[in-house]
Amino acid sequence: MSRIGVFVCHCGENISRTVDVERVAAQVGKLPGVAFATDYKYMCSDPGQNLLKKAIIEQKLSHVVVAACSPRMHERTFRKAVESAGINPFLCEMANIREHCSWVHENREEATVKAIEIVGMMVERVKKNRVLPTITVPVTKRSLVIGGGIAGIQAALDIADCGHEVVLVEREPSIGGHMAQLSETFPTLDCSQCIMTPKMVDVANHPKIKLYSYSEIELVEGYIGNFQVTIRKKARSVDEDKCTGCGLCMEKCPIKKIPSKFDCNLGMRTAIYVPFPQAVPNTPVIDRENCTKFKTGKCGLCQKVCGPGAVDYEQEDRLIVEPVGAIVVATGFDLYTINEKPKGSMIKGYGEFGHGKIPDVIDGMTFERLASASGPTGGKILRPSDGKEPKQIVFIQCIGSRAREKGISYCSKVCCMYTAKHTMLYHHKVHDGQAYVFFMDARTPGKSYDEFWRRSIEEEEAVYIRGMVSRLYQKGDKIVVMGSDIAVGVQVEIEADMVVLATAIQPQKGADTLAQKLGISYDKYNFYSEAHAKLRPVECATAGIYLAGACQGPKDIPDTVSQASAAAAKVMTLFAKDQLEREPIVARVREAGCVGCFYCKKVCPYGAVEEKEIRDRQGNLIRVVAYVNPGVCGGCGTCQATCPSKSVELDGYTDEQIVAMIEAL
Amino acid sequence: MHSEKQKHSFEPKIIAFVCTWCTYAGADLAGTSRMQYPSNVRVLKFPCTGRIDPVFILKAFQQGADGVLVSGCHPGDCHYIAGNFHARRRFAAFRKLLEFVGVDLNRLQFSWVSAAEGGKWVEVVTDLTEKVRAMGPMAEFKQLALEEQWSGTIGTPELKEAYNAI
Ligand SMILES: Cc1cc2nc3c(=O)[nH]c(=O)nc-3n(C[C@H](O)[C@H](O)[C@H](O)COP(=O)(O)OP(=O)(O)OC[C@H]3O[C@@H](n4cnc5c(N)ncnc54)[C@H](O)[C@@H]3O)c2cc1C
Numbered sequence: 151m152s153r154i155g156v157f158v159c160h161c162g163e164n165i166s167r168t169v170d171v172e173r174v175a176a177q178v179g180k181l182p183g184v185a186f187a188t189d190y191k192y193m194c195s196d197p198g199q200n201l202l203k204k205a206i207i208e209q210k211l212s213h214v215v216v217a218a219c220s221p222r223m224h225e226r227t228f229r230k231a232v233e234s235a236g237i238n239p240f241l242c243e244m245a246n247i248r249e250h251c252s253w254v255h256e257n258r259e260e261a262t263v264k265a266i267e268i269v270g271m272m273v274e275r276v277k278k279n280r281v282l283p284t285i286t287v288p289v290t291k292r293s294l295v296i297g298g299g300i301a302g303i304q305a306a307l308d309i310a311d312c313g314h315e316v317v318l319v320e321r322e323p324s325i326g327g328h329m330a331q332l333s334e335t336f337p338t339l340d341c342s343q344c345i346m347t348p349k350m351v352d353v354a355n356h357p358k359i360k361l362y363s364y365s366e367i368e369l370v371e372g373y374i375g376n377f378q379v380t381i382r383k384k385a386r387s388v389d390e391d392k393c394t395g396c397g398l399c400m401e402k403c404p405i406k407k408i409p410s411k412f413d414c415n416l417g418m419r420t421a422i423y424v425p426f427p428q429a430v431p432n433t434p435v436i437d438r439e440n441c442t443k444f445k446t447g448k449c450g451l452c453q454k455v456c457g458p459g460a461v462d463y464e465q466e467d468r469l470i471v472e473p474v475g476a477i478v479v480a481t482g483f484d485l486y487t488i489n490e491k492p493k494g495s496m497i498k499g500y501g502e503f504g505h506g507k508i509p510d511v512i513d514g515m516t517f518e519r520l521a522s523a524s525g526p527t528g529g530k531i532l533r534p535s536d537g538k539e540p541k542q543i544v545f546i547q548c549i550g551s552r553a554r555e556k557g558i559s560y561c562s563k564v565c566c567m568y569t570a571k572h573t574m575l576y577h578h579k580v581h582d583g584q585a586y587v588f589f590m591d592a593r594t595p596g597k598s599y600d601e602f603w604r605r606s607i608e609e610e611e612a613v614y615i616r617g618m619v620s621r622l623y624q625k626g627d628k629i630v631v632m633g634s635d636i637a638v639g640v641q642v643e644i645e646a647d648m649v650v651l652a653t654a655i656q657p658q659k660g661a662d663t664l665a666q667k668l669g670i671s672y673d674k675y676n677f678y679s680e681a682h683a684k685l686r687p688v689e690c691a692t693a694g695i696y697l698a699g700a701c702q703g704p705k706d707i708p709d710t711v712s713q714a715s716a717a718a719a720k721v722m723t724l725f726a727k728d729q730l731e732r733e734p735i736v737a738r739v740r741e742a743g744c745v746g747c748f749y750c751k752k753v754c755p756y757g758a759v760e761e762k763e764i765r766d767r768q769g770n771l772i773r774v775v776a777y778v779n780p781g782v783c784g785g786c787g788t789c790q791a792t793c794p795s796k797s798v799e800l801d802g803y804t805d806e807q808i809v810a811m812i813e814a815l
Numbered sequence: 816m817h818s819e820k821q822k823h824s825f826e827p828k829i830i831a832f833v834c835t836w837c838t839y840a841g842a843d844l845a846g847t848s849r850m851q852y853p854s855n856v857r858v859l860k861f862p863c864t865g866r867i868d869p870v871f872i873l874k875a876f877q878q879g880a881d882g883v884l885v886s887g888c889h890p891g892d893c894h895y896i897a898g899n900f901h902a903r904r905r906f907a908a909f910r911k912l913l914e915f916v917g918v919d920l921n922r923l924q925f926s927w928v929s930a931a932e933g934g935k936w937v938e939v940v941t942d943l944t945e946k947v948r949a950m951g952p953m954a955e956f957k958q959l960a961l962e963e964q965w966s967g968t969i970g971t972p973e974l975k976e977a978y979n980a981i
């Protein structure tokens with residue numbers, strides 16, 4: 151038989167003003183199972199808690215109900231207090247007679263009656279409460295970082311510098327991401343390569359970082375503290391351990407005219423290649439689609455010239471399993487390609503701007519490659535069509551962004567700033583040229599950002615035209631840009647030599663597939679969702695997975711780096727403990743009743759339900775039943791309400807507990 | 816805010832099944848903001864609307880509730896990613912069933928009340944209370960309960976026995 155203690159709080163006068171607390175204690179004291187009931191001015195105060203502890207010991211109480219404020223306020227306080235008096239914390243419940251009663255009702259009689267019922271309900275509930283152990287899960291203090299752009303690099307370095315091993319997985323042959331492609335960066339115009347490459351080298355040399363380039367995530371299993379990640383290391387055809395990075399193979403490769411993706415197709419590369427000279431790792435990869443050896447079986451030159459014998463045509467994809475405790479997702483962005491509509495995309499194309507059709511209509515990243523000192527033109531701004539220097543250049547902002555009717559309603563955030571940067575770079579390189587910018591409005595919130603933007607107009611003589619472009623067409627070797635200047639209310643027509651489109655920032659292709667493997671959520675555009683837009687901006691709702699950089703939403707470098715360091719800090723917080731403690735509100739399967747329908751598995755938002763085989767002593771499979779992994783279970787209880795055989799139960803919210811409350815009414 | 820208390824001939828019993836993260840917090844906010852609403856409602860807290868078994872609603876009616884409210888986070892705001900979507904689907908089907916059995920659906924209200932919507936909580940509770948008051952007591956289920964001591968949960972001795980035996 152339970153010996154329940156009920157403690158009714160006055161909360162100064164906050165409760166006692168409208169609720170007759172003495173009457174509540176007296177009434178509830180008569181309920182079967184209640185051994186002790188009293189009221190006190192401030193239960194949460196030190197004397198109040200001492201009163202509680204003393205009563206537990208003296209009255210040999212088995213369960214406790216504190217009738218006071220909202221459990222969201224003080225449940226933890228009282229559970230700690232009962233624990234220190236030797237009772238399992240989950241045998242203590244709170245009855246909310248302040249927020250849900252005394253504060254919202256004026257009639258003393260009504261409020262008192264309601265309070266008695268609320269406390270009565272909790273008394274019946276607590277009788278059915280079970281002792282719950284605190285759940286601890288071990289933590290593997292290694293971290294996975296997916297994506298080797300500046301976000302992934304920063305996160306990996308921060309975590310590794312703290313002494314924890316990092317597994318960095320990059321899909322491309324080299325790390326670096328988009329920042330490696332940039333020329334100079336706003337708002338300071340420092341050279342991107344100069345600040346980026348040292349960090350890339352740090353990654354390569356760091357004893358705690360294990361880099362898998364040209365690799366992808368195949369499978370993610372497990373849960374916070376205990377993930378098992380299968381990585382597909384794609385066949386590079388060059389042995390990374392043997393290759394010295396001399397580059398002889400690339401010199402000798404006869405296939406030399408493959409458009410370089412890194413250079414936005416402005417430059418050419420060979421079939422065996424590194425994407426750019428500063429690549430990390432500096433090991434070439436054979437593009438098997440274009441290699442003669444793979445296409446016809448002939449050639450094999452690179453293997454012949456390779457001194458250390460690193461070229462290996464037989465190499466196959468390898469699957470590697472890495473155990474990690476935390477995951478940082480940093481897969482970055484892609485640019486919206488306006489001339490083609492990706493399959494199944496909700497985004498309508500922007501064919502009217504001629505990108506992909508008119509050679510001198512390019513996107514912002516292509517302009518970065520033109521402006522880059524290490525780019526295909528050595529930093530000269532030249533037209534892709536004929537290599538001439540454009541004297542009139544038009545930049546058009548918000549291509550794809552902020553156009554609901556076309557499918558994207560968000561702002562890409564960096565285009566206003568990089569367009570201003572482009573006008574400056576252009577002016578520095580083509581002194582007698584003129585830059586025009588079509589814009590909706592300039593969004594420049596950020597330290598030194600507005601000043602930077604103004605400089606492009608005031609010092610670098612860019613002409614900003616507020617309005618959109620309606621049409622654009624090739625006329626001879628010119629591109630006619632027709633638009634409106636809505637500030638002045640006139641139509642404008644510019645005969646340009648080159649047009650640069652600031653196309654929208656979008657998540658990487660396949661971002662949704664990766665999210666499904668990780669079990670994290672994403673928005674309708676495929677940007678990954680943070681757990682809370684304001685208070686948990688770098689954590690996923692799925693425990694142990696964190697976000698960094700443009701994969702979560704459009705971001706510039708300063709924001710990306712801050713978020714990456716924040717994500718690393720979260721990982722380190724997790725790694726600061728050897729064991730994770732969590733509230734034992736988790737679901738449990740009663741195997742005897744489970745019929746193996748796995749409806750629970752279908753509805754579980756956390757993927758916590760696994761299939762467990764039950765075998766007899768001879769090892770013959772008898773049944774397959776559900777098993778809830780307590781490390782993964784979020785504690786929502788959806789499985790329980792779904793289970794047709796009532797075989798899964800959420801601790802702390804069992805049917806018994808709830809029915810007892812309903813029956814108390 | 817609160818008008819002169821009138822005496823009513825019938826005070827309905829309203830049971831609210833709410834999730835901790837949104838609606839319970841919203842009701843707390845109504846309290847901290849000292850808003851006033853009828854005292855007829857009794858709140859049962861769940862981690863998520865996804866945990867709310869339709870059987871609880873039947874049980875509540877059987878136990879003498881005249882109106883039942885189920886309320887959780889707005890779609891898309893679920894603390895548990897998607898529990899409320901499952902709840903929504905489940906209750907859509909359940910309403911049909913109730914209707915089929917002959918329960919006036921006006922007695923069962925679903926709503927989304929966020930942690931910031933103290934005012935909405937007051938509105939929802941007040942509306943439901945007044946609506947149910949106008950409808951009068953709920954007789955159907957009490958009748959049923961008397962007839963066969965029906966219970967859909969482990970509340971019956973037989974089921975409990977079977978449960979303990981396993
Ligand atoms: C034209 C242009 C100019 C810009 N100029 C500036 C500037 O001057 N200043 C500034 O502050 N910002 C600038 N930005 C913004 C800047 O590029 C971004 O803030 C930054 O690159 C974001 O870094 P990231 O690491 O999040 O993403 P990314 O640079 O896109 O890196 C993501 C990495 O993840 C890898 N990856 C993707 N998917 C997977 C997968 N499934 N598995 C493994 N790896 C994967 C990619 O290959 C890539 O290496 C500019 C952007 C553009 C488009």
Ligand code: SF4
Nearest residue numbers: 403422441442443452
């Ligand atoms: S084998 Fe392929 S990669 Fe090697 S040299 Fe020949 S074409 Fe180039």
Ligand code: SF4
Nearest residue numbers: 754783784786787789
């Ligand atoms: S309680 Fe929720 S999270 Fe846990 S197993 Fe059940 S459905 Fe999954």
